[in-house]
Amino acid sequence: MNTISPTHCKAWAQLATHAESCKGVHLRELFANDVARSVQFAADAPGVRLDYSRQRVGAMTLRLLARLAAERGLAEWRDALLSGKKINPTEDRAAWHTALRAGKASPQEVHDTLVRMRSLATKIRTEKSFKRVVNLGTGGSDLGPRLVADALAGGGEAGALDVRFAANVDPHDLARALEGAEPASTLFIVVSKTFTTQETMANAEAAKRWLGSRKTQDHFIAVSANTGVAKSFGAGEVLPMWDWVGGRFSVWSAVGLAAMCAIGAEAFDEFLSGAKDIDGHFREVPLEKNVPVLMALLGVWNANFLGAATHAVLPYSNALRLVPSYLQQLEMESNGKRIDREGRAVDYATAPVLWGMEGTVSQHSFHQLLHQGTQSVPVDFIDVAANEHLTANARAQADALAFGTDDPKLPPHKQYPGNRPSSILFLERLTPRNLGRLIALYEHKVFVQGVVWNINSFDQWGVELGKEMARKLLTRR
Numbered sequence: 001m002n003t004i005s006p007t008h009c010k011a012w013a014q015l016a017t018h019a020e021s022c023k024g025v026h027l028r029e030l031f032a033n034d035v036a037r038s039v040q041f042a043a044d045a046p047g048v049r050l051d052y053s054r055q056r057v058g059a060m061t062l063r064l065l066a067r068l069a070a071e072r073g074l075a076e077w078r079d080a081l082l083s084g085k086k087i088n089p090t091e092d093r094a095a096w097h098t099a100l101r102a103g104k105a106s107p108q109e110v111h112d113t114l115v116r117m118r119s120l121a122t123k124i125r126t127e128k129s130f131k132r133v134v135n136l137g138t139g140g141s142d143l144g145p146r147l148v149a150d151a152l153a154g155g156g157e158a159g160a161l162d163v164r165f166a167a168n169v170d171p172h173d174l175a176r177a178l179e180g181a182e183p184a185s186t187l188f189i190v191v192s193k194t195f196t197t198q199e200t201m202a203n204a205e206a207a208k209r210w211l212g213s214r215k216t217q218d219h220f221i222a223v224s225a226n227t228g229v230a231k232s233f234g235a236g237e238v239l240p241m242w243d244w245v246g247g248r249f250s251v252w253s254a255v256g257l258a259a260m261c262a263i264g265a266e267a268f269d270e271f272l273s274g275a276k277d278i279d280g281h282f283r284e285v286p287l288e289k290n291v292p293v294l295m296a297l298l299g300v301w302n303a304n305f306l307g308a309a310t311h312a313v314l315p316y317s318n319a320l321r322l323v324p325s326y327l328q329q330l331e332m333e334s335n336g337k338r339i340d341r342e343g344r345a346v347d348y349a350t351a352p353v354l355w356g357m358e359g360t361v362s363q364h365s366f367h368q369l370l371h372q373g374t375q376s377v378p379v380d381f382i383d384v385a386a387n388e389h390l391t392a393n394a395r396a397q398a399d400a401l402a403f404g405t406d407d408p409k410l411p412p413h414k415q416y417p418g419n420r421p422s423s424i425l426f427l428e429r430l431t432p433r434n435l436g437r438l439i440a441l442y443e444h445k446v447f448v449q450g451v452v453w454n455i456n457s458f459d460q461w462g463v464e465l466g467k468e469m470a471r472k473l474l475t476r477r
């Protein structure tokens with residue numbers, strides 16, 4: 001497969017020249033010269049429309065970006081991802097998260113695990129012997145199920161199962177997750193692929209102490225690839241993970257059990273189907289209309305050719321407020337890399353810093369910088385058409401960033417330069433299926449960017465040194 005540096009691709013040099021030539025072109029001009037711009041620069045995936053008309057691109061930019069993807073061998077890499085090839089060489093593993101939501105085409109072990117998950121979740125939800133479920137995990141063993149439960153679980157109606165999450169080694173986090181809970185009616189789900197993560201193990205031990213003399217096996221379920229250790233911990237049920245699923249891509253596996261407990265097995269199945277829809281779209285749709293490919297290439301254009309160092313994600317939906325923190329791990333742990341697949345230091349930018357907050361709350365916090373700061377920050381607005389206020393505000397912010405003001409009579413502090421790029425992702429509604437679609441879009445975006453940047457998106461060696469140092473400091477005490 002193609003492992004030459006992207007900067008040695010013909011399209012890279014052409015994009016650099018092209019970026020230079022369109023430097024002075026304002027989004028106001030692009031819209032004035034093309035009445036069909038908002039139709040032309042949009043693409044549809046199942047349940048989601050990407051409007052990227054406010055990105056600083058023209059037809060030529062897109063042609064060159066698609067050429068870059070082709071030169072980097074995207075089609076071949078995509079086949080390797082989707083067929084479960086070992087594309088993570090530093091850990092000698094596949095990155096086969098798509099097999100977790102492939103329906104009938106999933107491996108038998110995935111089916112069997114889903115059957116166990118459905119039966120456990122349904123029992124927990126219907127028997128009502130547990131009133132509180134606490135997920136103990138961190139990173140990929142926390143952020144995914146936490147997002148799904150927060151976005152989709154009902155508004156805490158009387159008698160509903162209360163599903164909480166504790167991720168921090170700070171005991172305050174677990175204490176908060178246990179506020180008002182009774183040991184007799186509390187179930188812990190310990191989620192750790194390795195079953196060695198310091199924070200999770202500390203919280204699991206603290207949970208055992210909190211249960212007092214109660215039988216561990218009655219109050220713990222474990223989810224891990226290290227099943228032997230998870231069993232000796234004393235969990236009553238141990239559900240598997242597999243080395244071919246990375247933590248930050250694992251919400252579709254038994255890692256999602258707490259989310260399934262919160263939303264029900266049927267809704268979780270819908271969530272999986274949504275991701276499957278996007279896998280099909282990613283596999284089949286030509287590059288220029290392929291939504292995750294477009295999201296990735298627009299990110300490359302902004303980071304590598306327009307010099308954007310950060311990227312903001314603003315869901316205009318309270319239910320989706322955890323999307324930015326979920327995406328922080330997905331994008332930055334995957335593509336925050338400084339060496340390429342050959343071990344050479346790269347001389348181009350890789351993942352920008354991703355940040356964000358739910359809109360409209362964000363407007364009263366940091367939008368000043370977005371509109372008038374010295375940096376241009378590309379934005380993804382996520383609009384779930386939940387109500388007219390949210391949609392109007394998301395659209396207004398995108399327009400204000402793009403067009404700014406062009407009245408020279410305004411005093412300097414009232415001028416908005418505009419020409420600040422953004423995309424809008426429209427979801428028809430917030431449903432389990434559409435949430436699955438949204439997350440899968442970003443997963444494939446991350447993969448495509450890794451291909452373009454010639455980096456391995458599926459390892460995370462950068463987190464090891466600090467863990468090791470903390471361990472040493474603790475043992476020295």
Ligand code: F6P
Nearest residue numbers: 139140141192193194197247463
């Ligand atoms: O420290 C980073 C990390 O390894 C993530 O990649 C992972 O999602 C998280 O820690 C949790 O790991 P585990 O599931 O093994 O506890």
